[in-house]
């Protein structure tokens with residue numbers, strides 16, 4: 001009984017840790033100086049706002065629009 005609870009707790013800890021690691025990676029990732037989609041230079045201001053940004057504003061909004069489009073509802 002206790003073992004099972006410990007295991008569940010351990011799993012939760014690992015999941016949380018993975019989430020934190022990922023978030024940290026996003027924050028420390030330098031991102032790209034050029035848009036992955038169109039190759040335009042990503043302004044330094046955008047990169048400092050959004051460390052890890054890899055697309056320009058236009059392409060990012062395009063990506064968000066198509067992500068929204070793909071959802072069956074909303």
Ligand SMILES: [Zn+2]
Pocket residue numbers: 035036037038039040055056057058059060
């Ligand atoms: Zn772009």
